[in-house]
Amino acid sequence: MDRRSGCPINLSVEVLGDRWSLVVLRDIMFGNFRTYGELHANSLEGIATNILANRLKRLMEEGLVTASADPTHKQRTIYNLTEMAIALVPVMAQLGAWGSRFLPASPQLSARAIALAEGGPPLWDAFTAELRYLHLGAPKPPRSVLAELDAAYRAAGQNP
């Protein structure tokens, strides 16, 4: 892996800077979609099958995702986020807040993004703990940020 420079922002761009990587990570992280089929079927943006396969492969090579076998289904692969990917929670929060503010985002999806951003570091830490539970086998935390974000999403659907 030859890198263009040692600048941290450039390195991040080299890993994440394309049209799909962050979107796939978003779906695993916030949608809790864990298999190829789930990711494909629930893709809001309609990701193509070859792109999804290629991105999952690249994310594994970059150390953001690992694959594990599904005990009930020999054919199915379960994708897990690594600590490196879970550490993107603050990036996702800031990027979501920025997109909500400056781009034509759907009000309902913005509600989720804004809830995550306004929760700040305490909420991000709780979410991190939940992701470690879901993806890395850490103990189950008392709080479910995914459920809270879903509640914010549904509440925004009620009063639009």
Next chain:
Amino acid sequence: MDRRSGCPINLSVEVLGDRWSLVVLRDIMFGNFRTYGELHANSLEGIATNILANRLKRLMEEGLVTASADPTHKQRTIYNLTEMAIALVPVMAQLGAWGSRFLPASPQLSARAIALAEGGPPLWDAFTAELRYLHLGAPKPPRSVLAELDAAYRAAGQNP
């Protein structure tokens, strides 16, 4: 501009998700490079001339950058960040922190990124005020975060 979805993260990726946009914005923001020539000559990653021209055009179309004339040089164009681009400061901070932590970043450049991240919202606000001064004609703030980051960079060069 047809967008793939109304998700804020997806929209952000559609605007910023390529191999050069964030790098160019970084150079304008942190390097204070304001002309085509400066951006080209000081590009750490060696951006090609056509890519730089194309990215500046796209960033203007997306509303992240504006062009203004240099009064002392009829030929030269000065590029300014818009409020929309200045609002990326927290994103840059988080992305830089993430890259420093998980990718093979240069210690000296990491020092800058870490200083920005650890300063947190107070430092980001001061930097935002400085960028509004440099790019939007706002009043000059008392504090120069650019100078502080440069000091962190030089300090890291002393004790490597």
Next chain:
DNA sequence: GCAAACTGCTTGTAAACTGCAAGCGGAATA
């Protein structure tokens, strides 16, 4: 006043990446 250098690009060309549609081998299900 004229040549050289500066400034901000554009143009060609090859390679890589993206996006769409179709298909495919093995595993589970009816």
Next chain:
DNA sequence: TATTCCGCTTGCAGTTTACAAGCAGTTTGC
């Protein structure tokens, strides 16, 4: 045993990226 599920792969056309070269208008140096 036939059908559906599952995770991809393949082919192909179009777009984007990358490198190198060149170019018109402006300013500088003498």
